Amino acid sequence: MSKSVFIDGAVGTTGLEIRERLEGRDGLSLILLDEARRKDREARREALNSADFVILCLPDDAAREAVALIDNPHTRVIDASSAHRVAEGWTYGFPELGFDVVNARFVSNPGCYPTGFLALVAPLVRAGLIPADWPLTVNAVSGYSGGGKALIERFENDETLAYRDYGFGLAHKHLPEMQRHAGLAYAPVFAPMVIRAHRGMVVEVPLPLAALPTRPGRDAILAALTAAFAGSPIVTVHQDQPDELLVRESAAGNDRLDLYVFAGADGAQARLVATLDNLGKGASGAAVQSLNLMAGLDPLAGLNL
Numbered sequence: 001m002s003k004s005v006f007i008d009g010a011v012g013t014t015g016l017e018i019r020e021r022l023e024g025r026d027g028l029s030l031i032l033l034d035e036a037r038r039k040d041r042e043a044r045r046e047a048l049n050s051a052d053f054v055i056l057c058l059p060d061d062a063a064r065e066a067v068a069l070i071d072n073p074h075t076r077v078i079d080a081s082s083a084h085r086v087a088e089g090w091t092y093g094f095p096e097l098g099f100d101v102v103n104a105r106f107v108s109n110p111g112c113y114p115t116g117f118l119a120l121v122a123p124l125v126r127a128g129l130i131p132a133d134w135p136l137t138v139n140a141v142s143g144y145s146g147g148g149k150a151l152i153e154r155f156e157n158d159e160t161l162a163y164r165d166y167g168f169g170l171a172h173k174h175l176p177e178m179q180r181h182a183g184l185a186y187a188p189v190f191a192p193m194v195i196r197a198h199r200g201m202v203v204e205v206p207l208p209l210a211a212l213p214t215r216p217g218r219d220a221i222l223a224a225l226t227a228a229f230a231g232s233p234i235v236t237v238h239q240d241q242p243d244e245l246l247v248r249e250s251a252a253g254n255d256r257l258d259l260y261v262f263a264g265a266d267g268a269q270a271r272l273v274a275t276l277d278n279l280g281k282g283a284s285g286a287a288v289q290s291l292n293l294m295a296g297l298d299p300l301a302g303l304n305l
């Protein structure tokens, strides 16, 4: 039997991409609100309660309000916002890291930067290669679509804007989920940046291998990551060390997550690097992946690998 899906926020950056991936899919029917009713509370309440699955593509406050409007025990929710990523009763939507998305009622989509960070770091903490109290840093660049409609407009209306460094309050909204789901005692020092590319991101964790208690070599790091993601059609752990990684201004989207381990010849230091599409595995792709798992559909349907 077909499952109904309501995307709350279906005309936003993330919502639109999810809608495109779901439209025409076998086994799914979309509940849509027209422009006049898409922000109407009662229309949303009705849609939220009549759907088998709801995908929230809203600012955090509106996502919390949407959850509060659900007053039946059946509707299952995937929230793309950062409102519920460390909340009680919610499952973190990163199945490759062992979170039980299949059986969850409430799933919180990981943030785009944390998707790269956690893929690189969580397996190494679990394997004992990075101590839980290690002081990590993470540097990342994102395409400007990561900031939603407002940042897209800012970059598209000001062609002189090439680069935006931000997060100087050291309290970025992604820090709690990075800390919690990597199993760290301290949040990493996070330096996020935006570049003049519509989509795509590079997330990098520098690691002083020789200073770590177990002094792991590149081989040990690679082996832990490879074992963690063995068999995943979405996450690829690259065994080679390319000379460069490039982001193009207007590249097509994808739902992959690619991991690299770069180490110097003396093995003293490494740079762990994840590349992904902020709108793909960093948002819409992850939401569609979770929906497939929750609804018992082909796990890769609607994904662009």
Ligand SMILES: NC(=O)C1=CN([C@@H]2O[C@H](COP(=O)(O)OP(=O)(O)OC[C@H]3O[C@@H](n4cnc5c(N)ncnc54)[C@H](OP(=O)(O)O)[C@@H]3O)[C@@H](O)[C@H]2O)C=CC1
Pocket (backbone or CB within 6 Å): 008, 009, 010, 011, 012, 013, 014, 015, 038, 039, 040, 056, 057, 058, 059, 060, 062, 080, 081, 082, 110, 111, 112, 145, 146, 147, 148, 149, 150, 278, 279, 282, 283
């Ligand atoms: N862009 C990205 O790469 C990522 C985004 N996310 C998260 O996904 C969520 C959506 O982000 P994004 O798509 O980028 O944001 P956008 O600003 O592009 O879209 C948000 C949409 O929500 C609508 N909206 C706001 N308030 C309400 C409301 N009360 N009822 C109904 N609709 C409402 C907006 O309407 P209007 O058009 O009228 O403003 C807009 O269409 C955010 O929480 C974001 O943090 C997560 C991962 C990555």
Ligand SMILES: CC(=O)N[C@@H](CCC(=O)OP(=O)(O)O)C(=O)O
Pocket (backbone or CB within 6 Å): 080, 081, 082, 110, 111, 112, 113, 142, 143, 144, 145, 146, 147, 148, 151, 173, 174, 192, 193, 194, 282
């Ligand atoms: C470039 C940019 O502005 N990025 C956003 C995060 C995008 C994202 O992942 O948002 P969610 O937390 O909702 O998942 C930021 O830094 O706030």
